Amino acid sequence: MIQTAVITEAITSLTNAHTxxxxxxxxxxxxxxxxxxxxxxxxEAEKISLDVVRRRYLYHCGEGDVLEGTVIVLVVFP
Incomplete structure (x- = not known):
């Protein structure tokens, strides 16, 4: 007899996947x-600027979906 497993909860964020x-x-x-x-x-100044952009991006993508507009604001505008 074949058993089927049903996934009832979706992983909605990186934090959720990590946990x-x-x-x-x-x-x-x-x-x-x-x-x-x-x-x-x-x-060194470029490294500092890149680290700020990286931390902002990781902060925002950790809790859910990051839309294209958010990535543009976080990465392109600075």
């Missing part, structure tokens, strides 16, 4: 080293 599956964000820059090979060097 339900025990996921952990990895901040190690060597996790995907091929992504950083051959890139031009950036200044």
């Amino acid at each position: 339900r599956f025990g996921l952990v964000r990895v901040e190690d820059v060597q996790f995907f080293p091929e992504w950083s090979k051959g890139l031009p060097k950036i200044t």
Whole structure:
């Protein structure tokens, strides 16, 4: 006899997925080293600006869907 499992709860945010599956964000820059090979060097001021944009984006996407307009405001406008 075939048994069918029904999913009744949807995962609606990254925070929800982290909680339900025990996921952990990895901040190690060597996790995907091929992504950083051959890139031009950036200044300390650029690193600080990018970190601010990154933190804002992660804050907003952690609690639910991030619409395209929100990404534009968070990433493009600054």
